Amino acid sequence: MTLPLPQSHPALVVRSTRIQDPGDLVSLIPPGAEAPISWLRDGDGFVGWGTAAAIQTQGTARFEDAELWWSEVVRDAVVRSEVDLPGSGLIAVGSFAFAATSAAGGVLHVPATVVGRHHDVCWLTTVGTAAQLPATPALTAGAAPAPPVVADAYDGALTGEQWAGAVATAVGRIQSGALDKVVMARDVVVRSSTPIDPRHLLRNLSASYPNTWTYSVDGLIGATPELLVRRQKGLVTSRVLAGTIRRTGDDEHDLALAASLARSSKDLEEHEYAVRSVADALSPHCSSMNVPESPFVLHLPNVMHLATDVAGVLHEDVSSLTLAASLHPSAAVCGTPTLAARDLIAELEQMDRGRYAGPVGWLDADGDGEWGIALRCGALESPSQIRLFAGCGIVAGSHPSAELSESEAKLVPMLQALGCGAEGGRS
């Protein structure tokens, strides 16, 4: 669902004021709001709606063109902010296609209204122009949005069996020495007989997966556990994930599974490629870096991942968006070597990933911001149809049937939020 957006921008007038805690942020998004946005984790972050300015970009220049446009928006804006916290003042949210060849391109969008929270401080940002000063909206929590009435979930480009066959081909190519790792993804289409309300999905995702980043940008909705990059006052951090095991729901058994994940040579290898790709891409921008030698196990309600938090001190003034562009695509979503993996993905997946597995997040007027990798998500294709995606890192020791089951586990957050049940009744 891509809106027609103006490429130019008016000179923006931005005002952020401190407000009383308004409670659950998602329930403030008005019903039928134009362009609802969200970036929430553990109750902190922001929601927003309406469009003050926006740009769509395409192709290999999708990041650069967006960055150039943003520098002009920032240069011409008048900002008055009572709050100096991540997400306050002038911000843009964005999402960018995985592949330069995708028609999905990229979008940067300045919401007309933003309500944010950082610990115990809350704020309201309104954005207008000198000719049309921003109005202060009434912030009232709405009733719970109606859940979609889901008719069915269908296989996308490939059936599960065909996808497992493609994974087997990928394993063969890796074993023959053509590449070391490739991340293979698949898609599933969910249709509802009533409109799918993004607020319903956001409420469910943020309540069920509180330690992920719950996002909504230009019809792309999801809850990602992976932070591609955060830039805040000269410090840069990244949470790298790769290597997965499905949870059973039995705590004792899950602890034993977590221990086996931490020892699994197949998963450790898959993880090491992802960490190395992030560390290599960040190091030219940093004067010092901390890359832990071994990963920890991140527990989510549906799966557990091997995780490494990489940190660095920036030695140059590059924005969080430029950093995200230079980190994309990491080996958590593409592979090693990058170009060989990218070509194999194009050959075997038989679909356009769109903005799945691309950077999704926000940046402010100083270039600080947070960009996740758009995982555990769906792209609204019409008011009643959404395309879900899930992918798995493949190395020489991967088994196609285990990867198929891992991809099902990664679809669970969106299928549950849609009310489809764990396996989604695929037909």
Ligand SMILES: C=C(O[C@H]1C=CC=C(C(=O)O)[C@@H]1O)C(=O)O
């Ligand atoms: C590509 C996805 O997950 C990545 C992130 C964490 C673990 C992954 C894995 O174990 O394969 C993937 O690299 C996805 O969720 O679609």
